Each structure stands twice: as C-alpha cells, then as structure tokens.
Amino acid sequence: MGQEDILKKLIAHCKEYGFIFPSSELYDGLSAVYDYGQHGAELKNNIKKYWWEAMTLMHENIVGLDSAIFMHPKIWEASGHVGAFNDPLIDNKDSKKRYRADVLIEEYLQKLEDKIKKEIEKARKKIGDAFDEKQFRETNQRVLSNQSKISDTKKRFVSALENDNLTEIKNIIEDAAIACPVSGSKNWTDVRQFNLMFETKLGSVSDDASKIYLRPETAQGIFVNFLNVQKTGRMKIPFGIAQIGKAFRNEIVARQFIFRMREFEQMEMQFFVKPGTEMEWYNHWKEFRLKWHKTMGMGEDNYRFHDHDKLAHYANAAADIEFKFPMGFKELEGIHSRTDFDLSRHQEFSGKKIQYFDPETNESYVPYVVETSIGLDRMFLAIISNSYTEETVTGTGEERTVMKIPSALAPVKLAVLPLTKKNDLPEKARAIIDQLKFDFACHYEEKDSIGKRYRRMDAIGTPYCVTVDHQSLEDNTVTIRYRDTMEQERVSIDQLPAIMGEKVNMKTLLQQL
Numbered sequence: 001m002g003q004e005d006i007l008k009k010l011i012a013h014c015k016e017y018g019f020i021f022p023s024s025e026l027y028d029g030l031s032a033v034y035d036y037g038q039h040g041a042e043l044k045n046n047i048k049k050y051w052w053e054a055m056t057l058m059h060e061n062i063v064g065l066d067s068a069i070f071m072h073p074k075i076w077e078a079s080g081h082v083g084a085f086n087d088p089l090i091d092n093k094d095s096k097k098r099y100r101a102d103v104l105i106e107e108y109l110q111k112l113e114d115k116i117k118k119e120i121e122k123a124r125k126k127i128g129d130a131f132d133e134k135q136f137r138e139t140n141q142r143v144l145s146n147q148s149k150i151s152d153t154k155k156r157f158v159s160a161l162e163n164d165n166l167t168e169i170k171n172i173i174e175d176a177a178i179a180c181p182v183s184g185s186k187n188w189t190d191v192r193q194f195n196l197m198f199e200t201k202l203g204s205v206s207d208d209a210s211k212i213y214l215r216p217e218t219a220q221g222i223f224v225n226f227l228n229v230q231k232t233g234r235m236k237i238p239f240g241i242a243q244i245g246k247a248f249r250n251e252i253v254a255r256q257f258i259f260r261m262r263e264f265e266q267m268e269m270q271f272f273v274k275p276g277t278e279m280e281w282y283n284h285w286k287e288f289r290l291k292w293h294k295t296m297g298m299g300e301d302n303y304r305f306h307d308h309d310k311l312a313h314y315a316n317a318a319a320d321i322e323f324k325f326p327m328g329f330k331e332l333e334g335i336h337s338r339t340d341f342d343l344s345r346h347q348e349f350s351g352k353k354i355q356y357f358d359p360e361t362n363e364s365y366v367p368y369v370v371e372t373s374i375g376l377d378r379m380f381l382a383i384i385s386n387s388y389t390e391e392t393v394t395g396t397g398e399e400r401t402v403m404k405i406p407s408a409l410a411p412v413k414l415a416v417l418p419l420t421k422k423n424d425l426p427e428k429a430r431a432i433i434d435q436l437k438f439d440f441a442c443h444y445e446e447k448d449s450i451g452k453r454y455r456r457m458d459a460i461g462t463p464y465c466v467t468v469d470h471q472s473l474e475d476n477t478v479t480i481r482y483r484d485t486m487e488q489e490r491v492s493i494d495q496l497p498a499i500m501g502e503k504v505n506m507k508t509l510l511q512q513l
C-alpha cells in the first residue's frame with residue numbers, strides 16, 4: 001500500500017470509529033483543524049498522562065504549570081516571534097497554490113537521497129555478498145552526481161536561511177528545476193516571509209494597543225513564570241517546569257492530517273541549568289526522551305535523531321527525534337539547548353531582574369535552558385499510524401482491521417460482552433464492570449454477534465474482551481480474548497485485575513524508564 005493510501009485509510013478509520021473528526025464538518029470543515037471523538041479524547045488523555053507522569057512524578061526536580069494562552073504582547077517581541085517567527089512562502093503562478101519554499105527544497109533533497117538509496121539497493125541485489133557499499137558510493141557516477149547536488153544545494157540552502165536571503169532561496173528552487181506538484185510548472189513568484197502567529201484583540205476597544213497573539217508555543221508561559229515557580233516551590237537548579245497546552249500557528253501548508261495543524265497541543269518541559277552544564281543536560285534529555293518513546297514498544301527502528309544544520313535564533317544545539325510516519329521519517333519531538341536567550345530577553349524587555357541565586361557558590365546568574373518539546377497530536381498520529389493493522393486471520397481467512405495501540409494507552413482497556421441479552425447475563429457483565437471500572441476503562445456491549453463485537457473492539461484497539469456466558473453464572477469464570485493474538489482462555493473473574501493490570505497499567509511503562 002502506498003503512503004498516501006495508508007494515510008487515507010487511517011483518516012477514514014479515525015472518523016468511522018470516533019477517534020478524529022474534521023472540525024466544523026457540518027459546515028464543510030475548517031482547514032487543518034480537527035476534533036477528537038470519544039475514543040480519540042481518551043487516547044489523547046492517556047498520552048498526556050504518560051508524558052506528565054514520566055516528566056513530573058518520575059523526577060522530583062520537575063514540577064508542572066498551566067499558564068494562560070493569552071499573554072502580554074511584549075512577550076512575543078522578547079521571544080523573537082514577532083520579528084522572526086516566519087516561514088518563507090512561494091506561490092505557483094499557474095496553480096495558485098502556496099508552498100513553504102524551504103519544504104520544497106527539503107523534499108527535493110529527500111528525492112535525491114531516495115535515488116541514491118535505490119541505486120545502492122539495485123547494485124546490492126545484483127552483486128550479492130561481495131557488494132561493497134563504500135566503494136560503490138565512491139565510484140558510481142550517478143551516485144556521485146546526486147551526492148554532489150545534495151551537498152551543493154544543502155550548502156547554499158543553509159547559508160540562504162542563515163542570511164535570510166530570500167532571493168537565493170528562489171534561485172535554489174529554479175536551479176533545481178523544482179516544479180509545482182499540482183500544475184507541473186516552474187512559474188514561481190518571489191519568496192516572501194510570512195509570520196505564523198494568529199492575532200486577535202483583547203477587550204472592547206479595537207486599536208493597535210489591544211492587539212494580542214494566540215501563543216505559538218507553550219514555552220514562553222514557563223519562562224515568564226520561572227521566578228514564580230522557583231521561589232514558591234523553593235526549587236534548586238537544576239530543575240524543570242512541565243506544561244501541556246494548546247498552541248496556534250497559521251501554517252502556510254497544513255496537511256498530512258494531524259501532522260501539521262493550525263491549532264494543536266504541545267507537551268513541553270523547560271529544564272533550567274547552570275551555564276556551562278547545558279550540553280551534559282542536552283545529551284541527558286535526548287536519551288531520556290528517546291527511551292520514553294521506545295518504552296511504548298512501537299519498534300526501535302522507527303526512531304532516529306536528526307541533528308539540526310540550521311539552529312533557531314535561540315539555540316546552541318538542537319535535535320529532532322524523528323519517527324517513521326506513513327510519509328517517511330519526520331520530526332516528532334524537538335530537544336533544544338536554548339542558552340539563556342529567553343530569560344535574558346524577558347529580563348531586558350520587562351526591565352525586571354530574572355536571576356537565580358546559587359546558595360552553594362553565592363553567585364547569581366541567568367540560568368541556561370534545555371527544552372524538550374513534543375506535539376501531542378503528532379504523537380497521536382505516530383501511535384495510530386503504527387498501530388493500524390490489516391491482517392488475515394489464520395484458519396478462517398477472514399480479514400480484520402486491528403489497532404495494536406500500546407495497551408496502557410488504549411482508549412478502552414476491557415470490553416465486557418454478555419453472550420445473550422437474557423438469563424441474567426447482562427447483570428453478571430455489569431457486575432464485572434462495577435468491580436473493575438475504578439481501575440480500568442471498561443466498555444459494555446450486548447448488541448450483535450460476539451464475532452462482530454470482537455471486530456469493533458479490535459478496530460478501536462481494546463486489548464481485552466471478556467465474554468460472559470451461562471457457565472459464568474455457575475462457576476464465576478469468563479472467556480478472555482486477547483486483541484493481538486486473538487487467543488482465548490477461560491479464567492476466573494477474580495483473576496481479571498491481575499491479568500489486565502500487568503499490561504494496561506501506566507505503571508508498567510513508567511517502571512521501565
């Protein structure tokens with residue numbers, strides 16, 4: 001199945017089973033804005049819980065915060081967002097479609113990389129065990145030519161971005177003969193900068209003084225509360241502040257479902273450290289965050305680090321954790337060493353001192369910051385795209401679609417299904433739910449055949465289904481069916497908490513960190 005097809009199927013599945021709906025669908029939708037349905041909201045909450053507990057409960061020097069979306073407009077001047085939170089955009093004059101110029105170039109570079117990989121794989125197949133990839137890369141003319149195009153373009157691209165040279169970005173697009181995917185033409189406008197922040201007005205007077213922004217990142221709410229938290233929590237450096245909240249960006253090209261949205265949620269943690277120790281902490285947080293991802297069991301090979309060539313205006317080191325989405329490896333989370341940029345700027349713009357007094361050395365300083373920043377919606381997409389499985393059932397040959405969501409994060413943990421609607425079976429089933437609902441998200445369903453009910457539970461990723469039958473009334477046992485293996489066994493109802501607790505409890509993830 002092609003990448004586009006996988007994404008299309010996923011979008012349809014998410015809609016059909018109550019994970020994600022297009023926002024304002026009644027009015028034909030709103031571009032790049034989505035609503036989470038009954039199962040989507042549960043899955044989202046579980047991801048938040050896993051992140052929140054991993055960052056706060058598991059670290060005695062990290063505390064939480066919930067700051068407002070509206071903030072003083074000067075904050076965004078201080079942070080650099082008013083002046084520099086721009087994307088370079090370019091329009092195709094024939095299709096009238098708008099693109100991010102940097103993304104067009106990145107896609108061009110990726111295509112060249114893919115061509116090289118194909119060439120290597122072809123040669124490897126032909127030559128077999130004796131194939132020497134290093135030698136092939138150094139001698140094959142097509143590989144060498146593409147490699148040299150990549151190096152030249154990258155060099156020009158990084159320099160153009162660093163110098164804000166929009167003319168050069170357009171030159172690169174023209175020299176690389178990049179065509180509009182819609183019209184196929186190379187008839188481009190000039191490249192222009194476009195600020196991604198949404199503006200609105202505060203209060204009833206509509207003048208320039210009342211202009212405020214919807215926050216494009218949650219991080220600034222943490223920076224401006226640094227002293228509040230440090231003092232009231234009597235926090236000692238190094239320490240961190242974690243926050244989950246909405247962020248808004250007027251993305252030029254918002255596509256690929258919930259990968260790039262205009263309204264999304266971030267889970268960010270700012271870790272305040274002594275200047276000079278930031279690289280040690282940067283490496284520490286890179287490793288910890290990767291471990292957090294890998295613990296979910298979605299395949300070790302599906303993650304990789306990508307160190308940034310071009311650093312943001314605030315960073316002295318930055319890396320992405322990339323995940324293998326249906327459209328290839330893409331950024332899932334960023335880890336940034338932000339120096340003292342933000343706190344110093346807020347000190348300058350507010351005119352108030354933002355410093356930490358170190359009682360051990362009797363020194364005062366502006367702390368450095370290492371940040372971990374992950375998009376909740378993007379994490380959601382990583383999980384559902386990795387979990388979506390179409391398979392043929394051995395034995396019956398039947399097709400089933402199953403969401404193999406990591407069990408601890410599944411929206412529903414246990415479905416309790418009475419075999420029939422009669423003979424006290426529903427009452428027995430409800431009694432099981434009454435016993436388990438305090439610890440596990442349970443679902444009761446009595447409509448349709450057991451087979452159909454199992455399929456519906458597979459489609460939303462429920463790890464366990466128990467069927468209550470006549471024998472249950474006699475000996476207090478049920479049949480438990482496991483989502484991934486479809487195996488079934490007869491167990492005592494009293495055993496259910498232990499069987500399920502082992503896998504679906506968040507503790508099992510947290511203990512592995």
Ligand code: GAP
Nearest residue numbers: 217219259260261264332333334373374375378
């Ligand atoms: N405070 C740093 C910061 O905001 P970023 O790399 O711009 O850094 C961090 O964003 C993360 O937020 C990204 O790795 C991504 O997961 C998520 N993100 C950013 N823009 C997004 C968008 N338009 N839609 C969904 N998620 C987004």
